[in-house]
Amino acid sequence: MTVFEELKRRGLIAQMTHEDKIKEALENEQVTFYIGFDATADSLHVGHFLQLVVMRHLQLAGHKPVALLGTGTTMVGDPTGRTDMRQMLTPEEINHNAECFKKQMSKFIDFSDDKALIVKNGDWLLNLNYIDFLRDVGRYFSVNQMLTAESVKNRLERGLSFLEFNYMLMQSYDFLHLYQTMGCTMELGGDDQWSNILKGIDLVRRVEGEEVYGMTFTLLTTKEGKKMGKTAKGALWLDENKCSPYDFFQYWRNVSDDDVINCLKLITFLPIEEIEAMESWEGSQLNKAKEILAFEVTKMVHGEEKATEALGAARALFTANSDDANMPTTQLADSDFNDGQIGLLDLMVKTKLCPSKGEARRLVQQGGVSVDDVKVTDPAKVLTAQDFEKGHVIIKKGKKVFHKACK
CATH class of the missing domain: 3.40.50.620 (HUPs)
Structure with missing residues (x-):
């Protein structure tokens, strides 16, 4: 060919x-x-x-x-x-x-x-x-x-x-x-x-x-024609200081079922015959295709070592919701706390999981937030020193976004 x-x-x-x-x-x-x-x-x-x-x-x-x-x-x-x-x-x-x-x-x-x-x-x-x-x-x-x-x-x-x-x-x-x-x-x-x-x-x-x-x-778009590469934090940059290898990996791991095969064709160097064989995949097989996509693209942009680290972190989170050194992390300062406490909405804005407290409030009320694997539905939730006893908390946004906040 x-x-x-x-x-x-x-x-x-x-x-x-x-x-x-x-x-x-x-x-x-x-x-x-x-x-x-x-x-x-x-x-x-x-x-x-x-x-x-x-x-x-x-x-x-x-x-x-x-x-x-x-x-x-x-x-x-x-x-x-x-x-x-x-x-x-x-x-x-x-x-x-x-x-x-x-x-x-x-x-x-x-x-x-x-x-x-x-x-x-x-x-x-x-x-x-x-x-x-x-x-x-x-x-x-x-x-x-x-x-x-x-x-x-x-x-x-x-x-x-x-x-x-x-x-x-x-x-x-x-x-x-x-x-x-x-x-x-x-x-x-x-x-x-x-x-x-x-x-x-x-x-x-x-x-x-x-x-x-x-x-x-071809422009890199979703099946609906929307440009890909935009995240809640802005553009999907190739510089790891602007977008961490883990976040970069997660973007591709989370593409829709309808888009994964097209992305594999457009932006990886996997043999085209191998990708075409995936076109009949469905269900859990598509999750495997997304993992392949995320690894291949992250490897090209950030190197195999960091792609492997991101893959390991993602697998650990999706299988056991466990902590991992490669998870996106925010180090909190003493000034972020008021009398040793921090409100969940403030914490979500601080970690950039949400751009505003209003959006964080809606997400909590809709049942889309967990702290240390416990769902939180009260937007007035306050985290205390006891919550940070192990040195951090892990916030889960939706089904696939995890973030570690350290004290």
Whole structure:
């Protein structure tokens, strides 16, 4: 099976500009391709992870990835999928974020011996002359056509700044620059980037008279079409300081029955035949599939040792509700107690099990909270020194979320 067939069979490919030519190139040539990552945070998240998986599939097949860090485009901000303008970051913040991305990408992509490249588009975009750029690039863009792009059209009612309106030109220019300097002939990205990718392809054609290609891949969504990777604490980050390996593992262990097989196809490297054999699984077998998914993804992101620790912690909790050193833990300070006591609602907010006391109260009243394996239904419940006699209490939220609070 070729890499093209592998990507299609796993359901990773969403759209292509020239299917036959892309298939031919990926099966018979060494293709230099790129994916852009705007440096909007100091860590990659699970949405980026799917892109890294695609890059790795292609690299293993002998193709050359270029990871483009958007130190220039981040100065403008991609309006795609946004209801308002992105927060503007300083150049220092953007460059710091880009350096964090580089470290994380090196876990998945082999950058040794020129097998892959990392470049920053700020190196060429920030030095452009505005008038020259308008004459050399802007003249190829029709405002009428740009207004039909989803990333622009969806923002017109609420307002789209002229700053953001330029994003499409800058991303398109990236493709032209990488084609001219590195022989890059293919741009990849999430399916929400389709309009931007098409504009880059068109720019290369108009300026160089050459044909280049674009391919988007499936967004990581639930069966209902909702984007995955959002938790009660925010995005599912790849940095363990922002999301612990245990919490990362638990996210995938708790995906719905309807989504586990699709996730295995999209973001693991298990043989596709092995995953397809799981499609007939049901009941407790699906729990086994979820455990496999959680272990495989956590192993790629955090390493096998931490994946094994998270697996052991999860199994211990689900089989015996026992304590484990790898359970998410909050160390309480003396100031958190009032006369040696702390209210359960305060404790749930302190441990970030709930964002507010109001939500914690509703959860308790609905019977969704246990303390040391005893269900609590009274929101006025107060924990005393006696409850912390062993040094901690374990709070259980719902059926699958455990947290240790230590005194």
